[in-house]
Amino acid sequence: MNPTIENMLQHVSVRSFTDQPITPEQKESLIAAAQHGSTTEFVQAFSIIEITDQTLRNKLSDITISSPHVKKADTFYVFVADLHRQANILRANKQSLDSIKNMEALLLSTIDTTIAAQNMAVAAESMGLGICYIGSLRNNIAQVAKLLKLPDFTIPLFGMTVGVPSTKNQLKPRMAPSNQVATNSYNEDQFNDLSEYDQVVKDYYVNRKSNPADTSWTDKNLAIFKEVHRADVAAFLRKQGFSLD
Ligand SMILES: Cc1cc2nc3c(=O)[nH]c(=O)nc-3n(C[C@H](O)[C@H](O)[C@H](O)COP(=O)(O)O)c2cc1C
Structure with a gap:
């Protein structure tokens, strides 16, 4: 296995995180890594907004409810799925915006943005930094867009805190490859045979040092998905110009 x-x-x-700042060179590397990921048809449909203003950080942290580290981490980026440039190009050329309104364009920009973010995450961790994605910004996605002055055809997908770790959680055990990887077709039985994994996850949660809990992976997922979350996201996407068709 190689170091990567x-x-x-x-x-x-x-x-x-500790109070130790990330160096300007490290930040440059993080941004470069994010920018050099693969991108659908070279469209680069994302933007990254670093939040340095502490008042704004506090407001964003309050929106997350669950993520106070947004206030304190050395660096906080918001990853924005962004087709606004393409909208401007189409408008300048008096073309219809239909191609960037539809679900395919929405997926494309979401995928491009996520690839950029994960490139940054891998780069950060290779330098000994720690990261945490902050999807809970979407608790009030419209307010985040307002605070960041986002134009049409943009979506604040998630944030990422970056800093020098002060403490690290224990590794969360992933599924066995047989639960997630198959050849040639979906493997219904293998992918849903989760009893062993449930036990592994239960052991992890029962024994972990911070916030121990008697819960399996299935229990967790039931708790998450038995309720609808963030039902306002679709209305926000429509307001940003997406048709969701
Ligand atoms: C898109 C995305 C959004 C996330 N949002 C949050 C968040 O708002 N707050 C948080 O503390 N962790 C957040 N996480 C971190 C996940 O909870 C974490 O990755 C998961 O529990 C697995 O743990 P691990 O990353 O330590 O392996 C997010 C992760 C992803 C990929």
């Missing part, structure tokens, strides 16, 4: 993969297999989300 070794680092990837040590990934944990980091939610507490």
Whole structure:
């Protein structure tokens, strides 16, 4: 196994950071790594907004409710799925915006943005930094867009805190490859045979040092998905110009 993969297999989300700042060179590398990911047809449909203003950080942290580290992490980026440039190009050329309004364009920009973010995450961890994605910005996605002055055809998908870790959680055990990887077709039985994994996850939660809990992976997913979350996201996307068709 090479050092890149070794680092990837040590990934944990980091939610507490020391006061040690990230250097300007490190930040440059993080942005360069994010920008050099693969991107659909070279459209580069994302933007990254660094939040340095502490008042704005506090407001964004309050929106997340669950993520106070947004206030304190050395660096906080918001990853924006962004087809606004394409909208401007189409408008300048008096073309219809239909191609960027539809679901395919929405997926494309979401995918491009996520690839950029994960490139940044891998780069950060390779430098010994810790990261945590902040999807809970979408608790009030319209307010985040307003605070960041986002134009049409943009979506604040998630944030990412970056800093020097002060404490690290234990590694969360992933599914066995047989639960997620198949050849040639979907493997219904293998992918849903989760009893062993449920036990592994239960052991992890029962024994972990912070916030131990008697819960399996299935229990967790039931708790998450038995309720609809963030039902306002679709209305926000429509307001940003997407048709959702
Ligand atoms: C898109 C996305 C959004 C996330 N949002 C949050 C968040 O708002 N707050 C948080 O503390 N962790 C967040 N996480 C971190 C996940 O909870 C974490 O990755 C998961 O529990 C697995 O743990 P690990 O990253 O330590 O392996 C998010 C992760 C992803 C990929």
